[in-house]
Amino acid sequence: xxxxxxxADVNHRIELACEQAxxxxxxxxxxxVSKTKPLADLxxxxxxxxxxxxxNYAQEAVDKAExxxxxxAIWHFIGPLQSNKSRGIAExxxxxxxxxxxxxxxxxxxxxxxxxxxxxLLIQVNISQDPAKSGVKPDQVAVLATQILALxxxxxxxxxxxxxxxxxxxxxxxxxxxxxxxxxxxxxxxPECTELSIGMSGDFPTAIDCxxxxxxIGTDIFGAR
Ligand SMILES: *Cc1c(COP(=O)(O)O)cnc(C)c1O
Numbered sequence: 001x002x003x004x005x006x007x008a009d010v011n012h013r014i015e016l017a018c019e020q021a022x023x024x025x026x027x028x029x030x031x032x033v034s035k036t037k038p039l040a041d042l043x044x045x046x047x048x049x050x051x052x053x054x055x056n057y058a059q060e061a062v063d064k065a066e067x068x069x070x071x072x073a074i075w076h077f078i079g080p081l082q083s084n085k086s087r088g089i090a091e092x093x094x095x096x097x098x099x100x101x102x103x104x105x106x107x108x109x110x111x112x113x114x115x116x117x118x119x120x121l122l123i124q125v126n127i128s129q130d131p132a133k134s135g136v137k138p139d140q141v142a143v144l145a146t147q148i149l150a151l152x153x154x155x156x157x158x159x160x161x162x163x164x165x166x167x168x169x170x171x172x173x174x175x176x177x178x179x180x181x182x183x184x185x186x187x188x189x190x191p192e193c194t195e196l197s198i199g200m201s202g203d204f205p206t207a208i209d210c211x212x213x214x215x216x217i218g219t220d221i222f223g224a225r
Pocket of ligand 1: 033056063079126162200201202216217218219220
């Protein structure tokens, strides 16, 4: 299948999932996860109407954002970010989904150019509570969010999670619902905490049913990596 057809198919499946969940299509943003794919693939997706792109590796991410032959895309960084790689993301990106520690937030705040809008942050939550997985424990999210509020070049916008692979549907759903409950409890103190970044190629209809506002889809758009 052509990539533009795959993209159209993903958009169609998002529309169906929204209908099923009785949600407006406009309440879910599709992020095209373009990690490891050449810039030409992003250009093809852009020409087919895609505007949000998500990348995982800092150097590759910054290189692509700089080289892209369009300037109205919205760039999301969704991978783990080492402190020594933060500058390019602070300078070039619009969203960071993997916030997990205050030190990194401070660096990004210092490095965010004054002429740009504040960098939008999602705190990554360890929903499986597996110590081997990255992300903040659910009961620590409010602490980090409070610290971030003091940083004027950053905006705390919501939560992100990556579930363990191959969970039974009931477990996956329970974890997504718990994340949604956490977001709803936070929004009382953090009114900008409106976003829920969950859902990948294998599980995005379930994520949309559970309240996803951003789905991160790579394989189903660009093919296997
Ligand atoms: C690679 C990746 C995705 C996309 O996964 P697909 O299964 O290819 O859709 C989404 N989120 C994160 C954090 C990723 O690293």
